[in-house]
Amino acid sequence: MLDLTGKNALVTGIANHRSIAWGIAQQLHKAGANLGITYLPDEKGKMEGKVAELVEPLQPSLFLPLDVQQDAQIETAFQSIQDKWGRLDILIHCLAFANKDDLSGDFSQTSRSGFQLAMDVSNYSLIRLSGAAKPLMTEGGSIVTLTYLGGVRVVPNYNVMGIAKAGLEMSVRYLAAELGPSNIRVNAISAGPIRTLASSAVGGILDMIHHVEAHAPLRRTVTQLEVGNTAAFLCSDLSSGMTGQVLYVDAGYEIMGL
Ligand code: 0WE
Numbered sequence: 001m002l003d004l005t006g007k008n009a010l011v012t013g014i015a016n017h018r019s020i021a022w023g024i025a026q027q028l029h030k031a032g033a034n035l036g037i038t039y040l041p042d043e044k045g046k047m048e049g050k051v052a053e054l055v056e057p058l059q060p061s062l063f064l065p066l067d068v069q070q071d072a073q074i075e076t077a078f079q080s081i082q083d084k085w086g087r088l089d090i091l092i093h094c095l096a097f098a099n100k101d102d103l104s105g106d107f108s109q110t111s112r113s114g115f116q117l118a119m120d121v122s123n124y125s126l127i128r129l130s131g132a133a134k135p136l137m138t139e140g141g142s143i144v145t146l147t148y149l150g151g152v153r154v155v156p157n158y159n160v161m162g163i164a165k166a167g168l169e170m171s172v173r174y175l176a177a178e179l180g181p182s183n184i185r186v187n188a189i190s191a192g193p194i195r196t197l198a199s200s201a202v203g204g205i206l207d208m209i210h211h212v213e214a215h216a217p218l219r220r221t222v223t224q225l226e227v228g229n230t231a232a233f234l235c236s237d238l239s240s241g242m243t244g245q246v247l248y249v250d251a252g253y254e255i256m257g258l
Contacts, residue, residue, distance in 0.1 A: 005032035013094025021094035023224025036062030068125035088136035122164035140183030176244030185243035192250030217252030
């Protein structure tokens with residue numbers, strides 16, 4: 001059934017045990033995938049140590065620094081994949097960033113540099129990593145990214161990230177159209193709000209979670225492992241006929257009008 005044995009999967013975006021990317025990595029591992037994990041390098045190497053310790057039980061065969069704002073790091077990472085694996089099958093993109101100042105207050109006051117930062121990290125990085133992955137996905141492949149409802153509807157304070165996610169969802173469609181002939185599928189998961197390092201830094205996230213618990217059809221939020229299961233499905237042959245799609249893993253919240 002859902003079998004990823006022999007598949008080489010690169011997972012980006014793990015920061016700690018709450019990361020959605022961590023939920024995805026665990027489910028891909030459970031399905032038998034061979035993992036490569038990237039982390040965001042910092043000066044003191046703190047992140048490297050923390051993420052290395054977290055992912056150790058999954059026995060990744062690659063562990064690479066990757067700051068998607070650095071072209072040289074992207075090149076080095078994919079060279080390492082080429083050298084070590086020869087072939088890539090799965091790319092998991094769980095990266096987003098905006099200045100905290102741009103996630104509250106008046107959207108009309110978004111700075112040019114803040115807009116560019118959000119777009120670069122949260123949208124362009126998918127385009128760039130997909131372009132780097134394409135020549136390595138010689139037996140087809142699956143690319144999965146994470147999006148959020150705030151990219152298609154106005155969610156208070158999501159602001160510039162909403163514009164980045166709207167663009168990201170369109171990037172998914174253009175990439176799906178280009179990469180389809182190479183049997184590389186590109187899809188997005190639109191996850192409901194989850195307490196993570198990123199979302200916990202946002203004022204009012206707990207109120208949003210309580211709102212979803214009260215109003216979503218399933219009367220609860222979703223977990224990182226549930227998002228991970230959908231990612232595993234999108235990476236497997238069970239979804240071989242799907243590309244360019246946005247799948248909502250949100251306890252049904254997206255269907256509600258009030
Ligand atoms: O996409 C996200 C998180 C995006 C995010 C969060 C932060 C917080 C800390 C991007 N950059 C930063 N930069 C920081 O300095 N989510 C879907 C979670 C999220 O973020 C929100 C939300 C939700 C939900 C921001 C405002 C309103 C709702």
